[in-house]
Amino acid sequence: MKPTQKPANPNFSSGPCSKRPGYDVSTLDLTTLGRSHRAAIGKTALQRVCEETAQVLGLPEGYRVGVVPASDTGAVEMALWSMLGPRPVDVFSWESFGQGWLTDIVKQLRLEQVNDYGADYGKLPELNLADPAHDIVFTWNGTTSGVKVPNADWISDTREGLTICDATSAVFAMEMPWEKLDVVTFSWQKVLGGEGAHGMLILSPRAVERLETYTPPWPLPKIFRMTKGGKLIEDIFKGATINTPSMLCVADYLDSLNWVKSIGGVQATVRRSSDNLSVIEQFVATHDWIHFLAEDPANRSSTSICLTLSLEADQVKQLVKLLDAEGVAYDIGAYRDAPAGLRIWGGATVEKTDIEALMPWIEWGYREVSR
Numbered sequence: 001m002k003p004t005q006k007p008a009n010p011n012f013s014s015g016p017c018s019k020r021p022g023y024d025v026s027t028l029d030l031t032t033l034g035r036s037h038r039a040a041i042g043k044t045a046l047q048r049v050c051e052e053t054a055q056v057l058g059l060p061e062g063y064r065v066g067v068v069p070a071s072d073t074g075a076v077e078m079a080l081w082s083m084l085g086p087r088p089v090d091v092f093s094w095e096s097f098g099q100g101w102l103t104d105i106v107k108q109l110r111l112e113q114v115n116d117y118g119a120d121y122g123k124l125p126e127l128n129l130a131d132p133a134h135d136i137v138f139t140w141n142g143t144t145s146g147v148k149v150p151n152a153d154w155i156s157d158t159r160e161g162l163t164i165c166d167a168t169s170a171v172f173a174m175e176m177p178w179e180k181l182d183v184v185t186f187s188w189q190k191v192l193g194g195e196g197a198h199g200m201l202i203l204s205p206r207a208v209e210r211l212e213t214y215t216p217p218w219p220l221p222k223i224f225r226m227t228k229g230g231k232l233i234e235d236i237f238k239g240a241t242i243n244t245p246s247m248l249c250v251a252d253y254l255d256s257l258n259w260v261k262s263i264g265g266v267q268a269t270v271r272r273s274s275d276n277l278s279v280i281e282q283f284v285a286t287h288d289w290i291h292f293l294a295e296d297p298a299n300r301s302s303t304s305i306c307l308t309l310s311l312e313a314d315q316v317k318q319l320v321k322l323l324d325a326e327g328v329a330y331d332i333g334a335y336r337d338a339p340a341g342l343r344i345w346g347g348a349t350v351e352k353t354d355i356e357a358l359m360p361w362i363e364w365g366y367r368e369v370s371r
């Protein structure tokens with residue numbers, strides 16, 4: 001039977017992700033628009049971005065937060081190009097984005113002492129191979145496979161190397177053990193449903209120390225440069241961005257941070273995401289034709305929830321099209337390099353009631369395309 005109730009909001013894309021419940025663009029504080037981002041009004045807004053992010057996330061003392069160009073990719077690349085080189089690097093990758101970082105490290109930076117610890121879609125590599133004397137590069141949540149690291153117990157508290165963590169689909173949706181992480185990156189358009197283009201770069205004091213004591217042998221473009229005369233450009237981490245940001249996106253991000261605060265902080269956003277995963281877990285547990293791509297339940301992502309179906313790849317495409325045409329789910333096809341299946345965003349801006357409403361439609365669509 002065709003379900004009668006549709007999700008109130010059919011946006012389940014894994015990025016840009018759904019706007020928060022109650023979002024209304026007309027309520028944004030737009031007093032910064034048309035002004036210089038270096039004028040007091042713009043600088044104050046950007047400084048609030050840095051300070052409020054640190055406060056809402058509960059970052060340890062001494063951690064810096066900066067707004068950088070080119071979204072999450074820009075933030076990761078800045079870190080890789082500025083910090084890697086002095087130590088061997090252990091790269092853990094298990095899906096497309098992590099593989100992209102490995103490619104950069106090996107083929108662009110051409111580092112020679114690189115350990116490639118990779119795993120296929122659905123699995124995690126052997127994290128315990130991480131060497132505390134090496135730098136470690138990994139993705140907290142593999143957005144294209146729906147596999148996350150279960151924790152950071154495999155990272156040494158007494159490590160000498162740095163941990164560089166692409167956490168763009170994890171921050172605000174998963175518990176982050178900040179003390180284990182020296183560089184963390186994310187963007188505004190994922191868990192908070194903000195706008196694209198800007199990257200967030202979080203640095204531990206040890207990451208800053210690396211920047212101030214190591215100069216890479218390759219040239220660094222201006223948009224990657226975080227030091228001057230061997231010292232961190234602290235102003236970048238106080239709102240004086242390297243180049244011009246969109247103040248409209250800044251206003252939108254500050255609005256999303258206000259929303260996080262209004263619902264009870266990061267604990268609440270983490271809970272919203274794990275509740276969304278629970279709905280899908282219950283559905284999968286009671287339907288034998290749908291499966292998590294993540295093999296181990298402990299590694300299941302609560303944001304990019306990746307599922308395989310007992311269907312041919314073409315039938316999965318038909319199902320995705322059908323649900324789109326019905327207006328019940330947009331953008332839920334698996335990532336282009338990942339195994340055929342569904343990817344449903346369960347980040348904090350998605351309402352549990354909408355995930356609940358979606359499940360019967362997936363069942364209906366499955367029956368339709370299996371006929």
Ligand SMILES: Cc1ncc(COP(=O)(O)O)c(C=O)c1O
Nearest residue numbers: 015071072073097143166168187
């Ligand atoms: C894990 C991961 N890394 C990097 C990116 C690239 O992010 P951006 O488009 O913000 O640069 C994405 C985008 O989905 C991602 O999921």
